[in-house]
Amino acid sequence: MPKSYKCAVCGRTHLKQRRPIKTKELKRYVTKLINREIHIDDVICNKCRAQYSKTVIKSEKTQKEASLIEGVISEEEDSNFLVNIETSTAEHLQSPKNITLKVHSTTSSHKYCVICKEYLSKGRKSSVVPLNARTQSFIEKGIFINSKARCCVNHLINKLFTKESLKLLKSKYIETSFNRTDIVTLLENVRKTLALSSCLNFENVHLLSDSVCYSLTGITKENFEDIVSHLSTLRNSSVRTINTCVAILLTKLRTGLPNHLLGVIFSLSKDQIQRCIHSGRNCLMKDFVPLHIGFQHISHEDFVSRHTTPLSKQLFSSHDDDAAIIVLDGTYVYIQKSSNYTFQRMSYSLHKHRPLVKPMVIVGTDGYILSILGPYYAKNNDALITKHILKTNTDGMKSWLNDNDIFIVDRGFRDVSGYLIEEGYEVKMPQYLQKGNSQHSTEEANTSRLVTKVRWVVESVNARIKQWKFFDKVVSNHYIPYIGDFLRIVCALFNCYRPHLADMDSSSKEIAKKMLERSLKGNDVQKMVEEEGLLRKRSVFKKVNMNTSDTAVPLPEFPILSMEKLREITFGIYQLKEAKNYVLDNFTEDQFEVFVCNSVENLLRVKLRSRHSNSVRHTAFIHFTLDGEISGWYCTCKVGARVVGCCAHVASVLWYLGYFRFLGTQLHPLKFHGSMTDASLLPETDSESESEEIPEE
Helix, strand or coil, rough: CCCCEEEEECCCCEECCCCCCHHHHHHHHHHHCCCCCCCCCCEEEEEHHHHHHHHHHHHHHHHHHHHHHHHHCCHHHHHHHHHHHHHHHCCCCCCCCEEEECEECCCCCCECCCCCCEECCCCCCECCCCCCHHHHHHHHHHHCCCCCCCCEEEEECCCCCCCCHHHCCCECCEEEEHHHHHHHHHHHHHHHHHHHCCCCCCHHHHHHCCCHHHHHHHHHHHHHHHHHCCCCCCCCCCCCCCHHHHHHHHHHHCCCHHHHHHHHCCCCCCCHHHHHHHHHHHHHHHHCHHHHCCCCCCCHHHHHHHHHHHHHHHHHCCCCCCEEEEEEEECCCCCCCCCHHHHHHEECCCCCCCEEEEEEEECCCCCCCEEEEEEEEEECCCCHHHHHHHHCCCHHHHHHHHHCCCEECCHHHHHHHHHHHHCCCEEEEECCCCCCCCCHHHHHHHHHHHHHHHHHHHHHHHHHHHCCCHHHCCEECCCCCCCHHHHHHHHHHHHHCCCCCCCCCCCCCHHHHHHHHHHHHCCCHHHHHHHHHHCCCCCEEEEEEECEEEEECCCCCCCCCHHHHHHHCCCCCCHHHHHHHHHHCCCCCCCCCCEEECCCCCEEEEEEEEECCCEEEEEEEEEEECCEEEEEEEEEECCCCCCCCCCCCHHHHHHHHHHHHHHHCCCCCHHHHHCCCCCCCCCCCCHHHHHCCCCCC
């Protein structure tokens, strides 16, 4: 058994922590405390020795410094004393265990959450604040959180505080006592965080700016964190984390960059990037996509109540409020040529003269994507694809549909419209121009306008898809088998995080009622123009010079129109968007050519060039009343006879005469002169000019 020693000062038994009493100062200190002489076997423990160092040696050093000031001892004696003191106590003096700094900090209690200050009972899920979250708090808020502090688990996502939690975080102390471990750990983690912030890093998405995250992934930082929280089948690997894997896939789809460039951005090899893309695709298809797209993710009743606009119900299903209104359209995704000649023949489009595949997009009238099916071979048209989907019950579409549901389609579905009607569905499709006619009748044009008023959402959805550059570019052969998965992932993101294209405002019912009322009326201006033969008579029209006030033919007092009034006339904004371009294209010497009719009061005629062909001219007639109302219009274009809204040619005249010319501003077209060259403008050479001047003999 080892021999025990008792401290001469405190009397406690110590086996290892003992020190001999040798120096005169220490003997004097111990003798004064125990009131007896020091024996040879006497020892002192480390604790009592440390107390001696703090009190006696420090006080003696202070006394010597004071004596030096008063001149009691010489500088040489003082230096010798200080050397002896430092030599005898250097091995016993230690740096302080804690240091107090003016750094804001929170409480370190286990009983209360550092964020919401709620009591952490046994039934409340809590966790020790992770190191990453503590570093995040210090960098973004300047608040230090002790390693023992706890918080509710709902404040954390991937070991980081949520944005809302950081806003709630408040400090309790303005000074903090740090130990060595706290300082070293905090500085090291801050260094690593700042080192990663200089490159693209999705581990701490809060360090990325909103614009960078949205430009690369197509979603916001909050959306990105939400997606990652839904993934349960994806795991971290030695090469990349879950966040990095998802970021690589979304960046690939959003930007369409090749894999070797993505490898440069994410500091991975080309093969690692490719594996990340497929891992992310498989995981999103299992954990995320089925929740937001497909006929099985939403019931028929919920779809009708939540994704059918009041305007479309009023126009097409006022007699059956339980009918689902779906809009169908096919789109294109271009692909590389294949060395498989059979596949190359089936994927080659005779219409586009290049290889492609066709997905079928099915949306609600508010732009919500119900499903996206396919892709199909390029040789299949929209009608054949729709018939195949229903006969094979693809994605459970036929089981999901009910009788009297309404299909809104374009003219490419004409061959399947009969089959859809036989199956018990209603079909709404724009009218065809009858053979031999150059213009739709008023009834046909009105019916087509009712369809296009609702059908535009599917075109906007296709445009949204093409904003993800992977689908706008030529897809390489390696990714052709996965085009369908990539499309469903992107469309699921739209449904989950993007606002719907059309609103559910109940006031749109009034617009629908007005459209239905007008669709039953004829075009009085068209009848007047045809009966009076105004298209052939030029003498009854006088040109108005609108830039001078002393003209012999002044412009009649045309009504002033607001943008709200113009939208009531057009029943939309597309025609008004085109108005500016038509006005710019039809200016002649800063003058809009307007003709006033002598035989019919308040009837204007304006000729406009077609935007598609230089040789085509359209004539627009506008009639207005003395009360300042637009009573009617007619245009010679294909849809110019409709009264449910008006064509873009009529809208451009109304926009200019009734709105823009009163603003006092000028239109400035985009100028391409200097950057573009017309090769048809050839200069005459000297030889050509001389040959023309030589007289005949």
